[in-house]
Amino acid sequence: MTTAEVAARPESQTLSGRITSGRRLRDAAFRVLIMLSVAVALITLFALLMDAFMTGRPRLNGDLIRNMPSARPARAGLQSAIFGSLWCVGITAALSLPLGVGTAVYLEEFARRDRWYVRLIELNIQNLAGVPSVVFGILGLAFIARGPLSWGFTVGTGALVLTILVLPTVIIASREAIRAVPPSLREGSLALGATQWQTIWRQVLPASVPGIATGSILSVSRALGESAPLLLLGALTFVTFNPTGLDSGYTVLPLLIFKYASDAKAEFHVVAAAAIIVLLVVLLALNTTAILLRNRFQKRW
Amino acid sequence: MGYDQEKESGGVATTGVTMKEVAEPGSIFGVHIEVGREAARDLPEIREIVFRLEGVSISYDGVEAVRSITMDVPANQITAIIGPSGCGKSTLIRTFNRMNDLIPGAAVSGRVFYHGQDLYGPAVDPVQVRRRIGMVFQKPNPFPKSIFDNVAFGLKVNGITDDIPARVEEALKQAALWDEVRKDLKKNAYSLSGGQQQRLCIARAVAVNPDVILMDEPCSALDPIATAKIEDLMRELRSQYSIVIVTHNMQQAARTSDMTAFLTTETSDDGDSRTGALVEFDRTELIFTRPGDARTEAYITGRFG
Numbered sequence: 001m002t003t004a005e006v007a008a009r010p011e012s013q014t015l016s017g018r019i020t021s022g023r024r025l026r027d028a029a030f031r032v033l034i035m036l037s038v039a040v041a042l043i044t045l046f047a048l049l050m051d052a053f054m055t056g057r058p059r060l061n062g063d064l065i066r067n068m069p070s071a072r073p074a075r076a077g078l079q080s081a082i083f084g085s086l087w088c089v090g091i092t093a094a095l096s097l098p099l100g101v102g103t104a105v106y107l108e109e110f111a112r113r114d115r116w117y118v119r120l121i122e123l124n125i126q127n128l129a130g131v132p133s134v135v136f137g138i139l140g141l142a143f144i145a146r147g148p149l150s151w152g153f154t155v156g157t158g159a160l161v162l163t164i165l166v167l168p169t170v171i172i173a174s175r176e177a178i179r180a181v182p183p184s185l186r187e188g189s190l191a192l193g194a195t196q197w198q199t200i201w202r203q204v205l206p207a208s209v210p211g212i213a214t215g216s217i218l219s220v221s222r223a224l225g226e227s228a229p230l231l232l233l234g235a236l237t238f239v240t241f242n243p244t245g246l247d248s249g250y251t252v253l254p255l256l257i258f259k260y261a262s263d264a265k266a267e268f269h270v271v272a273a274a275a276i277i278v279l280l281v282v283l284l285a286l287n288t289t290a291i292l293l294r295n296r297f298q299k300r301w
Numbered sequence: 302m303g304y305d306q307e308k309e310s311g312g313v314a315t316t317g318v319t320m321k322e323v324a325e326p327g328s329i330f331g332v333h334i335e336v337g338r339e340a341a342r343d344l345p346e347i348r349e350i351v352f353r354l355e356g357v358s359i360s361y362d363g364v365e366a367v368r369s370i371t372m373d374v375p376a377n378q379i380t381a382i383i384g385p386s387g388c389g390k391s392t393l394i395r396t397f398n399r400m401n402d403l404i405p406g407a408a409v410s411g412r413v414f415y416h417g418q419d420l421y422g423p424a425v426d427p428v429q430v431r432r433r434i435g436m437v438f439q440k441p442n443p444f445p446k447s448i449f450d451n452v453a454f455g456l457k458v459n460g461i462t463d464d465i466p467a468r469v470e471e472a473l474k475q476a477a478l479w480d481e482v483r484k485d486l487k488k489n490a491y492s493l494s495g496g497q498q499q500r501l502c503i504a505r506a507v508a509v510n511p512d513v514i515l516m517d518e519p520c521s522a523l524d525p526i527a528t529a530k531i532e533d534l535m536r537e538l539r540s541q542y543s544i545v546i547v548t549h550n551m552q553q554a555a556r557t558s559d560m561t562a563f564l565t566t567e568t569s570d571d572g573d574s575r576t577g578a579l580v581e582f583d584r585t586e587l588i589f590t591r592p593g594d595a596r597t598e599a600y601i602t603g604r605f606g
Contacts, residue, residue: 112405114405182442184438184440184442185442185444185445187400187403187442188438188442188443188444188502188505189444189454189458190400190403190431191398191400191431191435191436191438191506192431192432192435192454192455192458192459192505192509193428193429193431193432193455193458193459193509194428194454194455194459195428195458198458202457202458203444207445
């Protein structure tokens with residue numbers, strides 16, 4: 001190349017560039033915008049948490065958890081609601097996990113996609129996942145609390161309704177987890193003379209535990225925070241005892257918070273704020289357990 | 302020409318080979334040896350037949366993928382299936398252990414006999430079939446478990462619970478992997494290199510003591526050194542198992558196999574569909590030195606494919 005040609009090389013081949021040039025500016029502006037969005041979200045969340053904490057701080061002590069709800073704000077506690085929530089969510093988990101994972105296994109491993117009833121099932125599950133939760137409360141009121149089952153306003157009713165509420169999400173999350181297991185794993189297992197069930201139980205399910213666990217814990221967290229459906233199922237009553245069985249009356253933490261927060265006396269609002277912190281701590285503990293469990297299983301890979 | 306003629310002539314090689322005689326597709330023991338031209342070659346003893354295919358066609362959702370294959374696979378030999386892409390080699394080999402059953406819409410017609418038994422008969426359990434006819438896949442697919450658990454898996458699912466550590470060791474030795482992993486069998490299988498993972502898959506397959514090992518392009522994802530190790534392994538395994546290998550690497554087929562089947566694609570009259578068909582199936586030396594069909598010759602000399 002002659003020197004003339006070298007000198008004539010277009011400017012676009014130079015390596016330096018100034019940040020005010022069009023493309024670079026837009027790139028920088030985009031980054032700033034993204035960071036601002038994150039900041040706004042975090043700041044809002046932090047502000048709400050701080051507000052609850054500052055309001056509820058006077059009542060954040062052991063009494064809060066030990067005492068039962070009372071008409072006197074100084075003595076009001078959360079015990080019946082905590083146990084009520086634990087009972088409800090516990091039964092919900094015990095029912096929804098086997099049913100949900102079992103359905104997911106059926107849909108992914110055994111069902112033939114081209115059959116019309118399989119498509120119908122899939123459509124229904126996806127629709128149900130988007131239904132507002134209060135609708136499930138109405139459903140429970142009509143068919144479980146009253147109507148054919150007539151279980152009344154009991155822990156059993158609440159748990160059953162929460163199970164139906166949570167089941168579509170568990171199914172969808174489990175299906176995704178099972179689908180993520182590569183077909184080569186199944187083929188390798190079957191080629192050794194394993195039956196389909198052996199392959200599912202010993203290879204596919206263990207491999208999909210992280211995804212299933214995540215989906216399940218998220219569903220259980222949702223159940224813990226549900227208030228609208230249980231509102232219709234008698235959980236807003238003034239309950240001062242822990243649940244004694246499936247046929248016992250109950251209350252749950254979100255609804256007790258609602259009760260305290262909407263009370264005329266301002267002192268109850270302090271209790272409500274403290275209760276919010278308790279609920280958040282429980283949810284955080286649950287989610288952390290889920291993440292730890294999931295990581296433990298993933299390490300074994 | 303078959304065995305009987307060979308025996309009657311007292312095992313003396315015939316001369317004057319014509320292309321027509323050798324070119325009969327589907328004939329296996331077309332062993333016309335020219336005296337003097339090659340070193341005295343062992344006449345093949347009467348070998349047991351592991352698989353007999355009669356007019357086997359395989360279609361997916363009504364579209365024919367492989368048409369009317371007729372061939373006999375001998376026992377304790379390495380049989381290679383070669384051919385251009387899309388000629389149905391993998392489809393064919395998966396028919397031997399009923400893996401095509403797993404694909405909805407796959408249909409197999411014709412007869413497949415395994416040691417005389419109809420493999421697709423009504424009373425045959427595919428799970429038992431796959432226990433006796435193992436498979437190694439193109440991309441190594443070890444389970445996300447330890448090395449020990451990988452090899453022991455086949456034993457456990459088939460109900461073999463005695464002496465598992467000894468059997469695992471034996472299998473790893475047969476797969477020429479024992480020395481490399483003996484120090485830590487609890488290590489995750491994914492920490493092995495590609496070649497080691499494939500040998501682990503072979504160990505896994507031989508642990509259940511199969512009769513046949515099917516290999517679907519086992520070396521195509523591996524480097525040349527790992528490939529050479531596995532080829533050596535195949536030659537050693539031949540004494541105990543019958544091996545069928547699909548390969549797109551002609552040199553590999555020429556190096557390792559005893560018998561070679563050459564498949565090609567035939568386009569339909571309207572040009573829309575392509576079906577695989579068997580062109581020639583013969584001893585490897587003959588396929589590669591004196592192929593009977595012009596298409597075989599074109600393929601192995603690299604004129605296409």
